[in-house]
Amino acid sequence: MAVLWQQITIGLILTAAVAYLVIRYLRRRRRENACSRCGLMKLARPDEKPVKQR
Amino acid sequence: MSESVDTRVSARELTVAVCGNPNCGKTSLFNALTGMRQHVGNYPGVTVEKTEGFFTLPERPGLQFRLIDTPGSYSLAAFSPDEYIAAQVLCGRMVGAKCPDAIICVIDAKNLERGLYLLFQVMQVGKPVVVALNMVDIAARHRVRISPGRLSTLLGGIPVIPTVASRNRGLDRLRAELVKVADSPRVPALDAYGDPVSSLVTELTTGSNHRPRGGGPRHGRREHDRRRSASHWKRGRFAAHDGDDRRAFPHSHADFCDAPRTRAEYMRVLFDLSGPAEAAYVRDEGVQGRMRLEHCRRKVVATYGSLTAGETGPLSAKANAIARQVTHGHGTGRVTRSDKIDRFLLHPLLGPVILVALMVFMFQAIFSWAEPLMNLIDGGVGYVAASVNGLMAPGPLRSLLVDGVVGGVGAVVIFLPQIVILILFIAILEDSGYMPRAAFLVDRLFGWCGLSGKSFLPMLSSFACAVPGIIATRTIENRKLRIMTIMVSPLMSCSARLPVYVIMIAAFIPQRTYLGLFNSQGLVLTGLYLLGLVLAVAISYVLNKTFYRRERATFMMDMPSYAFPMPKSILIRVQTRVTSFLTRAGTLILAIAIVIWALSYFPHSQAITEQYAQQTEILNQRYEAEVNSLVAQGQAADEIQASYEQEIARLNNEEAGAHLRNSYFGRMGRFFEPVFRPLGWDWKITMATLASFPAREVIIATLGTIYNLGTEEDETSAPLAEKMRQAVWESGPRAGQPVFTPAVALSIMVFFALSALCGATLVTVKQEAGGTIYAVAVFVYMTILSYVFALATYHIGSRVGL
Numbered sequence: 096m097a098v099l100w101q102q103i104t105i106g107l108i109l110t111a112a113v114a115y116l117v118i119r120y121l122r123r124r125r126r127e128n129a130c131s132r133c134g135l136m137k138l139a140r141p142d143e144k145p146v147k148q149r
Numbered sequence: 150m151s152e153s154v155d156t157r158v159s160a161r162e163l164t165v166a167v168c169g170n171p172n173c174g175k176t177s178l179f180n181a182l183t184g185m186r187q188h189v190g191n192y193p194g195v196t197v198e199k200t201e202g203f204f205t206l207p208e209r210p211g212l213q214f215r216l217i218d219t220p221g222s223y224s225l226a227a228f229s230p231d232e233y234i235a236a237q238v239l240c241g242r243m244v245g246a247k248c249p250d251a252i253i254c255v256i257d258a259k260n261l262e263r264g265l266y267l268l269f270q271v272m273q274v275g276k277p278v279v280v281a282l283n284m285v286d287i288a289a290r291h292r293v294r295i296s297p298g299r300l301s302t303l304l305g306g307i308p309v310i311p312t313v314a315s316r317n318r319g320l321d322r323l324r325a326e327l328v329k330v331a332d333s334p335r336v337p338a339l340d341a342y343g344d345p346v347s348s349l350v351t352e353l354t355t356g357s358n359h360r361p362r363g364g365g366p367r368h369g370r371r372e373h374d375r376r377r378s379a380s381h382w383k384r385g386r387f388a389a390h391d392g393d394d395r396r397a398f399p400h401s402h403a404d405f406c407d408a409p410r411t412r413a414e415y416m417r418v419l420f421d422l423s424g425p426a427e428a429a430y431v432r433d434e435g436v437q438g439r440m441r442l443e444h445c446r447r448k449v450v451a452t453y454g455s456l457t458a459g460e461t462g463p464l465s466a467k468a469n470a471i472a473r474q475v476t477h478g479h480g481t482g483r484v485t486r487s488d489k490i491d492r493f494l495l496h497p498l499l500g501p502v503i504l505v506a507l508m509v510f511m512f513q514a515i516f517s518w519a520e521p522l523m524n525l526i527d528g529g530v531g532y533v534a535a536s537v538n539g540l541m542a543p544g545p546l547r548s549l550l551v552d553g554v555v556g557g558v559g560a561v562v563i564f565l566p567q568i569v570i571l572i573l574f575i576a577i578l579e580d581s582g583y584m585p586r587a588a589f590l591v592d593r594l595f596g597w598c599g600l601s602g603k604s605f606l607p608m609l610s611s612f613a614c615a616v617p618g619i620i621a622t623r624t625i626e627n628r629k630l631r632i633m634t635i636m637v638s639p640l641m642s643c644s645a646r647l648p649v650y651v652i653m654i655a656a657f658i659p660q661r662t663y664l665g666l667f668n669s670q671g672l673v674l675t676g677l678y679l680l681g682l683v684l685a686v687a688i689s690y691v692l693n694k695t696f697y698r699r700e701r702a703t704f705m706m707d708m709p710s711y712a713f714p715m716p717k718s719i720l721i722r723v724q725t726r727v728t729s730f731l732t733r734a735g736t737l738i739l740a741i742a743i744v745i746w747a748l749s750y751f752p753h754s755q756a757i758t759e760q761y762a763q764q765t766e767i768l769n770q771r772y773e774a775e776v777n778s779l780v781a782q783g784q785a786a787d788e789i790q791a792s793y794e795q796e797i798a799r800l801n802n803e804e805a806g807a808h809l810r811n812s813y814f815g816r817m818g819r820f821f822e823p824v825f826r827p828l829g830w831d832w833k834i835t836m837a838t839l840a841s842f843p844a845r846e847v848i849i850a851t852l853g854t855i856y857n858l859g860t861e862e863d864e865t866s867a868p869l870a871e872k873m874r875q876a877v878w879e880s881g882p883r884a885g886q887p888v889f890t891p892a893v894a895l896s897i898m899v900f901f902a903l904s905a906l907c908g909a910t911l912v913t914v915k916q917e918a919g920g921t922i923y924a925v926a927v928f929v930y931m932t933i934l935s936y937v938f939a940l941a942t943y944h945i946g947s948r949v950g951l
Contacts, residue, residue: 101546105747108549112743116843119737123912 169255171221258288265468269341305339513671519566530559557742560853580714599693611641656870657894892946904935
């Protein structure tokens with residue numbers, strides 16, 4: 096029973112990891128710039144912009 | 150002397166574009182107003198893309214300002230992609246950017262005349278303009294004082310606000326002016342061109358049959374053109390112009406907007422011979438338009454001698470006249486502190502020596518300063534692994550957490566201190582103003598190979614990450630030079646390669662000190678960084694002699710004044726990098742580590758488990774029998790106990806190794822092993838390298854997982870470097886010999902220094918160079934180069950006994 100529970104958990108984690116990698120790859124293919132590595136040069140998208148209130 | 154026009158925004162949002170010369174503080178102003186953290190640096194060409202931010206004011210609720218930061222430009226006549234972006238944004242033609250309602254023109258107070266030249270062109274755009282006279286503090290230090298009121302009067306009444314953006318000075322007045330612009334927008338009336346240019350442009354304007362886009366039958370075609378032109382721009386099409394590579398921007402004017410051409414755009418039609426504006430105009434206006442244009446150009450040439458003189462002459466004269474009237478002091482001709490420092494740092498002999506010394510110092514520091522922090526993180530990772538081991542019963546889930554997650558991600562996180570030190574150094578060099586000097590020195594040393602100093606700035610930026618480095622090539626006007634720079638920039642060792650270097654050097658390069666100053670590990674690291682630079686120069690030379698023949702170009706760049714790096718700016722840069730590194734470790738590296746663990750763990754053959762269970766059982770029975778016998782004879786069983794534990798550990802390790810060899814990952818590894826065996830690599834190194842294509846750091850995570858799975862974990866997890874030192878060949882002629890020798894470690898480092906193992910870099914090469922062929926070419930040549938150099942390194946290293 097314990098082994099089965101562990102196998103289900105591992106299956107879920109593995110599925111989530113693979114799904115993350117696939118979605119990340121597909122999103123990046125569409126995006127104009129693929130840079131996420133360094134944050135040295137952020138090309139901000141409209142939905143990411145903070146609004147500063149003085 | 151301003152005329153009021155009805156450009157008041159109906160919505161409660163005012164779009165304001167920020168423009169100005171390179172390195173005049175546009176991004177600092179943008180950051181100060183919006184609270185964003187865009188990358189700023191003390192050299193021209195840091196911003197090469199438009200960026201948007203927002204801010205609101207409590208005194209004007211409901212009114213939101215949308216600020217668009219643009220790359221620096223000296224003129225609206227775009228010669229490089231970054232200048233083109235700036236011009237397109239200002240004229241409201243940029244795909245994906247709103248047409249600005251107003252423009253903030255940032256002028257460096259030290260270089261007023263040059264700033265005014267651009268301002269005069271910007272005033273032709275037909276939008277309200279506010280001038281931010283920036284860096285007045287540095288100008289004052291140079292004993293240059295400017296009267297803003299007088300300047301405003303001479304500019305026809307447009308507001309001139311003195312600011313120091315990096316210290317938030319003058320921003321309240323600037324905000325107040327923006328509110329006034331929102332309430333009563335006024336377009337500047339001053340026309341610095343004067344006659345006959347002004348009247349000729351009016352002639353072009355009135356003769357034009359271009360009409361604003363009004364929907365109807367052309368709408369579909371325009372939308373198609375708009376998309377097609379945008380994709381052409383991404384592909385980066387250039388065309389020859391007067392013997393130089395000048396961009397022939399393939400846009401028709403009508404492709405991008407509803408509004409008619411501004412006077413600024415008609416100026417481009419008139420002055421940019423064979424330029425994109427002319428092509429668009431002729432396309433829209435037909436034969437009559439071409440004749441009209443030729444007529445106007447003949448008049449300009451008759452008056453000024455050439456088209457260039459027709460534009461620059463009146464604007465420069467006007468800028469000079471105004472600057473003389475408003476400037477007090479004697480800034481020019483005085484020897485400044487920066488000049489005095491440059492006598493040493495740019496000295497023909499001393500300069501390169503200081504540059505190399507700085508690099509060596511940086512890499513020495515990466516090793517020596519980071520060690521205590523690394524040990525701390527290493528201890529933390531080991532503690533977490535031991536805790537999970539203690540809390541959970543043996544099984545696949547514990548293996549996933551300990552070997553996959555902690556072993557994989559933990560192995561990468563340990564290198565955070567080194568990355569922080571590297572970014573810290575690069576940020577200090579950038580903010581102090583040394584970076585363009587370094588480019589100048591490198592240009593002097595390596596200019597013969599076909600690269601210019603403008604290429605070296607993106608290449609030096611690539612030491613942090615190749616992606617922004619490649620994007621920074623947008624500042625290069627010459628297309629051939631730009632392509633060459635894009636092709637060689639990935640050879641610079643980026644920060645993602647650092648963990649690979651550090652772990653190999655720390656584990657396999659003995660620590661020796663030379664001359665009491667330099668340690669061998671720091672010198673190897675410096676050598677790896679120089680290897681990329683030297684090969685980039687050699688490849689540029691080959692490209693210059695074959696595909697991209699071009700004469701050596703003169704390197705001209707503004708040398709900014711030296712400035713004390715602002716701690717806040719440095720900290721923001723480091724914090725951004727740390728956040729990015731940790732986010733990456735917690736997402737991409739984690740996901741890959743989990744997948745690699747699964748591939749390395751399964752199918753976890755029951756037959757192997759049972760086989761070793763039987764052997765363990767036999768060993769247990771023999772041990773019990775021997776202990777009983779010894780006890781019966783009244784002797785101590787300590788010696789047997791130790792031998793028994795050794796045997797059990799050996800069996801456990803053998804079992805773990807057998808499972809790993811039998812895993813999916815092991816099978817794939819043995820399939821690919823023959824390809825990399827000539828480099829001295831076993832299947833584990835081979836697979837770790839192949840798995841690191843999405844991100845270079847993954848090799849560390851993969852080795853961490855493989856060596857955790859390949860050895861039976863005990864309570865005190867040994868560091869990865871120690872496990873790598875203990876690894877031996879499992880079979881073949883070298884069975885039992887160590888896998889990792891200094892020669893193998895060097896061959897791995899050289900392979901990583903020169904290989905194109907980075908998906909993001911290849912995608913960026915494709916986008917910026919304008920074709921998949923360039924990405925393929927980079928991948929192929931770098932892969933061949935890395936293999937050949939790693940092969941040579943291994944064999945030479947082995948011959949000399951490493």
